Amino acid sequence: MIQVRRTPTRRAGQRLSRRPGDLRSAEDAEKTAIIRGAGLKSCATNRLQPRFRAPSRFRRTDIVDLAGRTCFAPNRTRQIVRFGGAGLQSGAMRWKGQVCSLDQCAFTENQNVALLVPGAAGLGQTLTIRDTAFENNHGRHLVCTGITGFRASGLQVYSNDAVRARSGLLFDASHYVVRGVDIDGVVVRATAGNGDFAAFVAQGANLDGMSIRARGVTWDNFDYPGQRRFDGFLFDDVRQCCVLRQISPREVAFGPDASQPRGNKTPLRLRGGGGGAPSSTGEWIEAAITSDLVLSSDAMAPRHTYWIYLYDDNGRMRLEASAAAPILDRWSGYPVRPDDPAKLSVGSLRTDASGAIESVT
Numbered sequence: 198m199i200q201v202r203r204t205p206t207r208r209a210g211q212r213l214s215r216r217p218g219d220l221r222s223a224e225d226a227e228k229t230a231i232i233r234g235a236g237l238k239s240c241a242t243n244r245l246q247p248r249f250r251a252p253s254r255f256r257r258t259d260i261v262d263l264a265g266r267t268c269f270a271p272n273r274t275r276q277i278v279r280f281g282g283a284g285l286q287s288g289a290m291r292w293k294g295q296v297c298s299l300d301q302c303a304f305t306e307n308q309n310v311a312l313l314v315p316g317a318a319g320l321g322q323t324l325t326i327r328d329t330a331f332e333n334n335h336g337r338h339l340v341c342t343g344i345t346g347f348r349a350s351g352l353q354v355y356s357n358d359a360v361r362a363r364s365g366l367l368f369d370a371s372h373y374v375v376r377g378v379d380i381d382g383v384v385v386r387a388t389a390g391n392g393d394f395a396a397f398v399a400q401g402a403n404l405d406g407m408s409i410r411a412r413g414v415t416w417d418n419f420d421y422p423g424q425r426r427f428d429g430f431l432f433d434d435v436r437q438c439c440v441l442r443q444i445s446p447r448e449v450a451f452g453p454d455a456s457q458p459r460g461n462k463t464p465l466r467l468r469g470g471g472g473g474a475p476s477s478t479g480e481w482i483e484a485a486i487t488s489d490l491v492l493s494s495d496a497m498a499p500r501h502t503y504w505i506y507l508y509d510d511n512g513r514m515r516l517e518a519s520a521a522a523p524i525l526d527r528w529s530g531y532p533v534r535p536d537d538p539a540k541l542s543v544g545s546l547r548t549d550a551s552g553a554i555e556s557v558t
Contacts, residue, residue: 289310290311291315292314293321295321295323296323299325300327302329303330303331304334304338309335310339311331311339313339315343316373320344321343322345323345326349329352332353333357333360334356336362336363337362338364340369342375343403344368344375345374346377347380349380350381354386355386355387357388358389358391362387363395364395365385365387368399368400370402374403375403376405377405378399378411380397380411385414385415387421388418388421395424397426406430406431410433411430411480412432412480412482414426416469416471419471419472420474421472421474422472422473422474426467426478426480432482435463437462438459438463439462439463443554444489448492448493449491449557451505452488461486462486463507463541464483464484465482465507465514466479466480466481466482466509466529467481479509486514492518494552495552497548497552499552501520504534505542505544506540507543518546521535521536523542
């Protein structure tokens with residue numbers, strides 16, 4: 198359990214009493230913590246969860262455990278927090294312990310890293326972050342270098358041109374184990390000025406990749422040149438239920454097979470492209486095809502073999518034909534186009550001397 202000491206707001210000319218025993222009840226705590234590089238300030242928005250005790254009269258703002266040991270202090274000096282033999286300047290909060298829950302918080306305008314979860318002997322365990330914003334932090338929003346059990350939902354990760362970042366959520370297992378990461382529901386915005394931005398990164402020799410998942414991401418403003426969606430994340434396998442079949446002398450369709458019905462789901466790698474650079478590092482999802490996708494052979498050369506690829510066109514599923522044979526993407530296990538791993542191979546066709554479809558496989 199943690200309690201929040203916060204600096205109260207005041208009107209001009211108003212004097213603040215400093216009575217440490219003057220505690221405000223959870224029901225009256227109509228505040229949401231906003232964590233900044235210069236300290237933790239408050240704004241009148243949502244109420245804190247009952248697990249927080251919120252003293253309303255303190256001269257300085259800290260987060261402490263109930264034994265009185267400080268686990269966060271305003272980092273005005275940008276002190277060096279060392280982990281794994283390297284130096285990292287922490288701008289806001291550094292946590293390592295057992296069972297911490299952050300609800301309805303915001304990390305903003307911090308230097309180097311907003312929230313640091315360092316790895317060390319005796320890993321941190323069970324960190325839960327809900328309905329929290331990481332907005333306009335310099336360098337990195339969240340860095341974790343060792344943990345067992347990280348759950349996050351309802352996050353916002355924003356970076357604008359004025360305050361640039363290189364990564365959103367970074368899990369670095371180079372020196373300590375990172376496992377049990379479950380991220381579900383994130384809105385990501387990173388403007389064009391954040392050209393080398395990677396939203397989700399999982400790396401290092403001690404990474405338990407099978408227990409690390411991210412899903413439910415909304416790319417609100419992303420996919421500018423140089424930006425990466427995922428690096429090092431695995432995604433759940435999706436069974437291919439749809440088939441490629443010939444429906445006319447010059448058309449093929451991809452969708453559920455009425456002769457052997459087994460569902461309408463297919464793997465699909467999201468590419469986006471709202472920023473002008475469709476991603477090849479997006480997430481694989483389970484997509485449903487409720488209406489057949491149709492492709493014509495009119496533009497195909499006679500007596501040629503073409504492979505058919507399924508891809509995401511900024512929210513719409515499309516088919517394309519290519520003379521390039523697929524390769525196996527070992528990271529996902531799917532057959533993909535060799536020059537674009539975001540395009541999934543769903544079959545092939547052969548044209549005859551007139552350019553009509555001769556066979557489909």
